[in-house]
Amino acid sequence: MIPPVSPAVHMASTRPAASARYLKLAALILLASLLMPHPGRAGEPSPSTTLTADQKCIAMVTYAEAGGEGELGRRAVIQVIRNRMDDPRFAKSACDVVRAPGEFQPVTMSKRLRDALANPAKADMASALADFGVDRTALDEIARLVALGPNGVASAGPTSPDSTDGALFFVNPHLMDPAKCSWFAKLKRTAAIGGHVFMTSYAPGESSTGPALDCSQVAKDWAAFQKANPIRARGKRHPINPDWLVPIDRSVIAEGGTCSTGTYDPETRTYQKGDC
Template identity: 35%
Template sequence: MSTRSAVLALLPVLLLASPAAVARDRADTPTAPAGAEAGYDTGMTRAMDAAAAQASAETSLPPEQRECLAKAVYFEARGEPEEAQAAVAAVVLNRVEDPQFPDTPCDVVRQGGETPPCQFSWWCDGRPDVPRDRDSWKRALRIADLVGSGTVEDPTGGALYFHHTRVSPSWSAAFEQVAEIGGHVYYRDENG
């Protein structure tokens, strides 16, 4: 069985983060279950790492574009389940494919400049865009590779827009809601 087939077979399991996976993203909680060694790892994590290594080799994204996609994942959804992180990556790549948006992940992320209004609030919030949580950054890179290579399909069904569930922006009424994944609601053009 190819790596891609193995990942696709495990996809429902791989993309549903367990409470332990979510806890790993929080600095104030241990990274392993009680009694486990510091190097705690599961077969599922190893399978995803292997799939991500294969995806990284297969991705058509140049390193700078991969990093921009991973930063979008990291800053928008690092504490969320991996399906939610994949959804953020998918929106960036959906925009790359849509003629009304720029042609690269970096240009999509940077659209609107470094001062509000911009497309991604973390890009124009005036704070450094340097990932500080090493494990979450590695996970964001892995998700960027999996989504960027097509190993993981778009869980949003073609969404071009999203917002956090805690807000209700006026622009959302102009679009068709297609999914709610993790802490975000996803939309696409009603005509698209």
């Protein structure tokens, strides 16, 4: 006859088995959590590779214009592109907005970027932005911001307020051509974010609130920027106009080894090319 096992002995004999089961369960839970996808985890597709063509156009120009500005500055540039899309004087698609001749200075100065914007669906954004130095973390952050909005064109989300207060233009006062200042000074200043001043046109009949820019204080770094950033065309050096989003009056654009000057009419928003 087998002697009965006391409750104390029975409990002691079953504890190791129960503990083992708990340990196995905990190990399985931990393993499952490690295998689940996490934002930013190695092996996960970069946000910059999952954007639509229009989103890529926005992201590339935003990086070129404000990659080092931080989130607020980046959102502001995205917002200006969106504002232009909503304005009947500009194109309706993001790519057409940023491809407009003479409107976005980085597009004017970089053939790589222009080529990428011409066929954004197939463009590799990091390669397209090589002329500006590529920080992949910053590029991914911009891609996430672009992807948040409806159709990829809002600054930070469907209900995000417009930090630029309706701006259609922006400039970096320290890096702008002083010859352009008088044109911008007549606009309505709406915000100053990061290194840029944001502006829009006055509504018909709206009273001026004063100069948008102090032309006596602009272009502090213009001469140095001219020297450091030439556009080469037909073997000649032509200074670029780093006045971000400028409606240029005279611009030198290098494309396919040819050189042409152009004139821009800010009233009709038309651009006419000429010969060098």
